Amino acid sequence: MxxxxxxxxxxxxxxxxxxxxxxxxxxxxxxxxxxxxxxxxxxxxxxxxxxxxxxSIAAVLQKLEILFETDLDKPDRDGAEKRLIIDDLARLHDEAELLVG
Incomplete structure (x- = not known):
């Protein structure tokens, strides 16, 4: 189920x-x-x-990219912090994929 x-x-x-x-x-x-x-x-x-x-974690990452879309290219602190969050999740996803696959 x-x-x-x-x-x-x-x-x-x-x-x-x-x-x-x-x-x-x-x-x-x-x-x-x-x-x-x-x-x-x-x-x-x-x-x-x-x-x-x-x-999946990949889907959460995609949701955040949609939410942060306009902010990710901004050179300010807010944009930098959002890019770090996206990068962290992408790294964690990649590490998990390596462990599983």
């Missing part, structure tokens, strides 16, 4: 994240008239992702 719930959670996350990624990629190539609609669809997909249960 728990395994089925975890698999369903992971499948839902994967589908939602792939749609988010595809929308984000399409925004870069969209004609000006379509950009607003794609941006709204991206925002809706972000809300969906943030509301889903994260099935």
């Amino acid at each position: 728990a395994s089925e719930a975890l698999n369903a959670s992971a499948a839902a996350w994967k589908a939602a994240f792939e749609k988010y990624r595809d929308l984000s990629l399409s925004l870069n190539q969209a004609p000006a008239g379509e950009a607003d609609a794609i941006e709204r669809a991206i925002a809706e997909q972000e809300d969906l992702l943030l509301g889903l249960e994260a099935p």
